[in-house]
Amino acid sequence: xxTPLLGFEPRCPHLFITNSRLSSSLPHPTLSxxxxxxxxxxxxxxxxxxxxxxxxxxxxxxFLSRKSAISEIxxxxxxxxxxxxxxxxxxxxDLNVILRDFGISGRWQDLIQLFDWMQxxxxxxxSTYSSCIKFVGAKSVSKALEIYQSIPDESTKTNVYICNSxxxxxxxxxxxxxxxxxxxxxxxxxxKPDVVTYNTLLAGFIKVKNGxxxxxxxxxxxxxxxxxxxxxxxxxxxxICASNGRCEEAESFIxxxxxxxxxxxxxxxSSLLNSYSWKGDYKKADELMAEMKSVGLxxxxxxxxxxxxxxIKGGLFERSRELLSELESAGYAENEMPYCMLxxxxxKTGKLEEAMxxxxxxxxxxxxSDGYANSIMIAALCRSKRFEEAKQLARDSETxxxxxDLVMLNTMLCAYCRAGEMESVMRMMKKMDEQAVSPDYNTFxxxxxYFIKEKLHLLAYQTLLDMHSKGHRLEEELCSSLxxxxxxxxxxxEAFSVYNMLRYSKRTICKDLHEKILHxxxxxxxxxxAYVVVKDNAKVISQPTLxxxxxxxxxxxNINLVNDVLKVLHGSGYKIDQVQFEMAIARYISQPDKKExxxxxxxxxxxxxxxxxxxxxNLILKQSHLFGRQLIAEILSKHHIVSRTMVRSRSxxxxxxxxRGK
DNA sequence: TTAGGGTTAG
Numbered sequence: 001x002x003t004p005l006l007g008f009e010p011r012c013p014h015l016f017i018t019n020s021r022l023s024s025s026l027p028h029p030t031l032s033x034x035x036x037x038x039x040x041x042x043x044x045x046x047x048x049x050x051x052x053x054x055x056x057x058x059x060x061x062x063f064l065s066r067k068s069a070i071s072e073i074x075x076x077x078x079x080x081x082x083x084x085x086x087x088x089x090x091x092x093x094d095l096n097v098i099l100r101d102f103g104i105s106g107r108w109q110d111l112i113q114l115f116d117w118m119q120x121x122x123x124x125x126x127s128t129y130s131s132c133i134k135f136v137g138a139k140s141v142s143k144a145l146e147i148y149q150s151i152p153d154e155s156t157k158t159n160v161y162i163c164n165s166x167x168x169x170x171x172x173x174x175x176x177x178x179x180x181x182x183x184x185x186x187x188x189x190x191x192k193p194d195v196v197t198y199n200t201l202l203a204g205f206i207k208v209k210n211g212x213x214x215x216x217x218x219x220x221x222x223x224x225x226x227x228x229x230x231x232x233x234x235x236x237x238x239x240i241c242a243s244n245g246r247c248e249e250a251e252s253f254i255x256x257x258x259x260x261x262x263x264x265x266x267x268x269x270s271s272l273l274n275s276y277s278w279k280g281d282y283k284k285a286d287e288l289m290a291e292m293k294s295v296g297l298x299x300x301x302x303x304x305x306x307x308x309x310x311x312i313k314g315g316l317f318e319r320s321r322e323l324l325s326e327l328e329s330a331g332y333a334e335n336e337m338p339y340c341m342l343x344x345x346x347x348k349t350g351k352l353e354e355a356m357x358x359x360x361x362x363x364x365x366x367x368x369s370d371g372y373a374n375s376i377m378i379a380a381l382c383r384s385k386r387f388e389e390a391k392q393l394a395r396d397s398e399t400x401x402x403x404x405d406l407v408m409l410n411t412m413l414c415a416y417c418r419a420g421e422m423e424s425v426m427r428m429m430k431k432m433d434e435q436a437v438s439p440d441y442n443t444f445x446x447x448x449x450y451f452i453k454e455k456l457h458l459l460a461y462q463t464l465l466d467m468h469s470k471g472h473r474l475e476e477e478l479c480s481s482l483x484x485x486x487x488x489x490x491x492x493x494e495a496f497s498v499y500n501m502l503r504y505s506k507r508t509i510c511k512d513l514h515e516k517i518l519h520x521x522x523x524x525x526x527x528x529x530a531y532v533v534v535k536d537n538a539k540v541i542s543q544p545t546l547x548x549x550x551x552x553x554x555x556x557x558n559i560n561l562v563n564d565v566l567k568v569l570h571g572s573g574y575k576i577d578q579v580q581f582e583m584a585i586a587r588y589i590s591q592p593d594k595k596e597x598x599x600x601x602x603x604x605x606x607x608x609x610x611x612x613x614x615x616x617x618n619l620i621l622k623q624s625h626l627f628g629r630q631l632i633a634e635i636l637s638k639h640h641i642v643s644r645t646m647v648r649s650r651s652x653x654x655x656x657x658x659x660r661g662k
Numbered sequence: 663t664t665a666g667g668g669t670t671a672g
Contacts, residue, residue, distance in 0.1 A: 096664080127664030134665075164665035171666095196666045203667055235668040242669080270669030277670090305670040340671040376672050407672055 066094050074101050079110060083117060092118075092125045099128065103135030111135055115147075126156060130165040137169025144169045158191040164200055171204035179204060195227050202236045212244040231262050238271035245278035266297050273306050280314025301332040308338050312345035317354070320345070328365075336362065336369045340376050347380035355380055371401035375408045378415050390415035391424075404435070410442045417450035425450065441472045448478060457485050461494045468501050476502060480513055483520070492524025499533075511540035522549055527557035531565055538572030546574045554583035559594055562587065563601050570608055578613045581605070585616055592626045599627065602635045609646065611639040 059067075069086035076082040079098075083090075095118050102111040115132050118124050129151060137144035148166045151157050163186050170179035183201060187193065201218055205211030219237060222229065229237070234257045241250035250272045254264055264272075269292050276285045285307055289299060299307070304327055311320040320342055327333040339362045346355040359377050362369070374397040381390035394412040397404075404412070409432055416424040429447075432439060439447075444467035451460035460482055468474060479502045486495035499517040502509055514537040521530035530549055538546065546569060553565050562584050566576055588598035602620075605611060612620065617636060624632040 093663080100664090125664080130664040159664085161664045166665095168665065194665090199666045201666095206668085232667045236666080239668050265668085267668040272669095274669060300669085302669045307670095309670065337671050342671095344672060372672055379672065405672095411672075 062089075065089055066091070070094055070097055073098055080113060080117065083114070087121065090123075092123045092128065095123055096125065096127050096131060100131050100135075103131060108136075108139055112143075126159050126162060129156065130159075130161040133162065133165040133169060137165070137172070141169055141173045141175060154189070158186060158189050160192060160194055160197065163191050163193075164196050167197065168200045171200055176204040176208060193225060193227075195230055195233060198222060198225075198227060199233045199236055202233065202240065206236065206239045206243055210244075212240060212246055212249075215240045229257070229260075231257070231265075231268075234262060234264075235267055235271070238268055238275075242271040242274040245275060247272070247275035247278065247281065247284070250275040263295070266292075266300060266303060269297065270303050270306055273303065273310065277306065277309045277313050280310055280312070280316075282310050282314040282316055282319075285310040301327075301330075304330070304332055305338050305341070309341055312341055315349065317342075317346065317351070334368060336367050336373045339367060340372050343373065343380070344376050347376070347383065352380055352384050371397055371404065371408055374401070375411045378411045382411075382415055382418055385418075387415065387419040391419040391421060394424075404431070404437075406437050406440055406443070409435075409437060410440070410446060413443065414446050417446055417453075420454075422454070439470075441467075444470075444472060445475065445478060448482065452481060452485055455485075457482070457489050457491060458494070461486060461491065461498065464498060464501070468505075474502050474505055476507075476509055476513070480510070480516070483513070483517060487516075487520035487523070490524065492520055492526055493529075495520050495524075496526065496529050511537070515541050515545050518545055518549060522552050525552075525556060527553050528561070531557070531561060531568075534565070534572075535568050538568060538574065543574065546572075547577075547580075550574075550576065550580050551583065554580055554587065559587060559591060560597070563597055563604070566601070567604070576610065578616070581610065581612060582616045582619075585612070585620065589619060589623050589626075592623075595627045599631065599635070602632075602639070606638050606642040609642070611643040611646070612636070 066089055069082075069089050073079050073082045073086065095114065099111060099114055099118075102108075102114060111132070115124075115128070118128060129147065133144045133147055136147060144166065148157070148162070151162070156162065163183075167179050167183055167186075170176070170182065179201065183191075183193070183197075191197075198218060198221070202215055205215040205218075208214075215237070219229075234253060237253055238250055241247070241253065254268065254272055257264060257268070269288065273285055273288055276282075276288070289307065292299065292303075304323070308320055308323050308327065311317075311323060324333065324338055324342060327338050333339070339358055343355040343358045346352070346358065355377070359373060362373060367373075374393055378390050378393050378397070381387070381393065394415040397408070397412060401408075409428060413425065413428045416428060425447075432443070444463060448460045448463050448467070451457070451463060464474070464479070464482060479498050483495045483498050486492075486498065496517060499513065502513070514533055518530055518533050518541060521527070521533065531553065534541065534546065534549055550565065550569055554562060557565065566580075566584065570576055584601065585598065588594050588601070602612070617639070620627075620632060620636065
């Protein structure tokens with residue numbers, strides 16, 4: 001509740017005094033500053049001054065009674081009954097004031113109740129919706145959307161304030177895609193987006209990976225809508241540049257804003273500086289600091305810390321240490337962040353010992369830590385394969401810090417896995433569960449690798465299924481390793497399921513993997529699945545493996561698919577040999593009810609340049625009474641003709657080569 | 663008469 005007051009006071013202290021004076025003149029004895037702030041802060045200063053400066057214009061009776069009704073309702077333990085009493089006095093805007101007060105003070109249930117009441121009594125305005133959606137959206141996006149969808153009037157649904165409120169709540173909840181979709185729909189329905197709308201959407205791209213091009217598309221739309229960028233939007237756009245490492249674009253936006261008469265503030269400069277940190281461009285960073293000082297801006301703690309980041313990324317460790325000392329003397333290093341950055345930078349460039357010195361130093365100085373420093377050192381020790389020390393530090397962290405975030409938990413988990421501490425691994429998993437921290441891609445990855453190492457292959461498989469069902473991308477190397485191990489323990493269909501998950505996650509996969517799974521499937525006698533793999537990937541599978549598949553299928557595969565398999569193999573450029581035809585034909589002969597299939601095969605062969613050899617031919621002739629003598633004779637004679645032309649064509653080139661030789 | 667942004671660490 002302090003926030004609005006603090007934000008309010010320094011700007012217009014006189015107003016605050018006026019308010020205090022006003023409070024004594026109000027009828028309600030328990031009226032507090034809290035309520036006053038909440039109610040007056042939403043008015044434009046002009047309104048407040050005009051309405052509340054007693055000397056220039058006394059308040060009307062109705063104004064005062066509405067004021068007191070508002071504060072009474074806000075403070076009533078049973079606000080609905082107070083609301084009933086004042087129902088006739090209060091205007092929609094008064095109810096909106098109460099609604100916002102509930103929102104600011106986190107009275108969510110009351111807010112919903114009030115909103116329902118307002119709807120029932122037909123006392124809603126556009127601002128009711130925009131405020132309500134804003135506050136409700138902070139807690140539940142779906143409820144906010146529900147409110148938006150329930151708006152009966154179509155033109156209200158495209159009110160720019162209401163739309164901005166809805167869009168903002170989607171962005172703040174990380175639902176950028178649905179936000180953009182809804183935005184397009186709103187435009188089709190008649191929304192005229194303004195600078196706030198675009199800025200709301202742009203803000204969604206700040207922390208999004210690869211959000212830069214999409215953000216630039218939006219910026220490109222601005223001129224078509226007659227919208228000019230303002231200082232706020234430049235701030236957003238610069239933050240997007242910075243978080244995507246686009247320093248050139250950031251420079252050009254800074255230039256553009258200067259050309260348009262805006263003066264960059266410390267935030268604009270900070271983003272530009274941050275964009276230099278990607279490549280560690282300390283030269284430009286130094287120039288920037290100089291420019292900033294020349295226009296009278298004083299670098300703050302964040303800016304200095306960002307500069308430190310640039311130096312570290314640029315590998316200037318001596319200067320980094322100096323800057324860290326400066327931060328210390330300026331009182332900007334009272335928490336662990338700058339130390340963390342330096343330790344991380346050092347350890348990632350192989351300077352583990354120097355990182356440890358900083359770490360010890362930090363402890364000696366009594367720098368406040370939330371566990372980040374430990375986490376960084378655990379990761380650093382793991383990188384250097386010093387697992388015992390990593391494990392020990394993880395233990396220390398567990399006892400020292402009660403709260404852990406996902407990254408810390410992952411780091412500790414990793415240390416325990418690498419050190420082979422099963423009990424601790426399980427404890428970490430339980431901890432995650434208890435703290436309701438949902439595992440991310442890294443968690444799954446660490447666990448699966450560990451389970452494989454411990455030969456808990458089926459557990460690894462289950463974990464991978466879990467990972468997949470949670471929508472995480474699957475990494476090929478990990479899957480490939482799991483497939484290999486599942487194959488080894490004869491979990492053939494599990495191996496195939498991993499292969500399929502990888503394959504259907506729409507990525508091109510290494511061709512060796514098709515071959516690998518094919519061997520496993522053949523080994524597991526899963527011929528139908530093997531056939532599917534061959535059908536889709538025959539061109540990238542080696543000839544010996546195809547041969548192995550073909551032989552195995554001819555012997556034990558589903559007889560109804562034998563011809564299909566041969567056709568697919570042939571279609572891929574694989575040359576089927578006599579032995580394989582003989583196997584297929586022998587199988588058909590042993591199963592005379594499949595005579596149609598045999599006839600189809602025999603009829604297909606000559607057209608592709610295949611003929612039966614003499615032993616197979618004899619085999620067929622011996623049993624030809626089963627298949628129709630006449631038909632068999634006709635087909636075999638066709639094979640004979642083809643075989644003669646084949647012999648001729650094989651000998652001809654030899655002959656001509658010999659002739660050319662002469 | 664209501665909606666928007668911004669800088670730092672693993």
